[in-house]
Amino acid sequence: MKFALLSVSYSGLFYDGPALSIEQQIRKARALGFDGLAIETRRPVAFPLDLTKADRARIRQFAADEGIALCAVESLSNFTSRHMEERENNLAMMRTVLDLASDLGVGLVKVFAAWPGLVNDEEAVAMYATYERGLHYKRPYPPDLRRWQRAVDGIREVTGWAADLGLTVVLQNHAPVTTPGYEDALAMVREIDRANLRLCLDAPLFYERQSDAYVREAVRECRDLIAYSHFGAWNFRETDDGDVVQGPAPSFGGAINYETFIDALHQIAYAGYLASEYCVAAVRNHQIVGVEEVDRGTTLALRYMKQIVARTQSRAGRPEPVVA
16 A cells, blocks of 8 residues: 545645645655655636646656656536536536647546635635535435436446546545445446446544444455545654554544544455644644644644554564464
């Protein structure tokens, strides 16, 4: 398994301070100990229309020179609007995202079925647009089925374009439309039924379903499709003894079962990237703070995850106990 930094962490949206350019983030990724950088396609860092062909060539060469892989391009897609023009605008955006990935030599493009959006020009830091998270199971009614089918149709069209460019699309198990957990995202990928469509499976998006049994079930059921994953850098702290521990996850207030998740990924021989993201307001003592808080959280999260990977690999290397 390899580790990547997701560029939203240093986009200037969630802390008091300016965004870092892609080149600055490549250097940041290397300095913090990451193997790669995942690029989210929004302003002010990497909006595709802001990056010329020369910019793209320069970024690609800079990453190669720094020894940092550009491992994924992440879109902010929403295929589910009831309005035809909004769906077509989304598809037009996705063409620019695919072209950016191709120009950067990145083979993986992440999509949402329906990203709710950010509000970033009204408050001190960006805020997520409101949406109904829903339960992990709900009875689908006709409006839900229409949104689902729009997502299926839109992602199917984009994966066709991606195939022409030799790209793989990964669907993240993120609400809305797909409910918390793995089941809906897996069902949608199967319904779309395209060879270059895979899953971005994130344990934080299981919400409160963090039992060992559920986490292992999720990885087992999705094992042939998992191509990417994220972890959050927003809920870690260091004890007086120097240990890194989790605090409450902002999504549901509990701890995320990364230990079992990583072990289950190891069992299926997952060799892809785990991308770190800091995508909530950086707050200390009830004050919005600067980029140093993102540095702190990202550093602790990476330490925590690398320690889990090391423990998992150590356990895998031990001989099986002899049963008398």
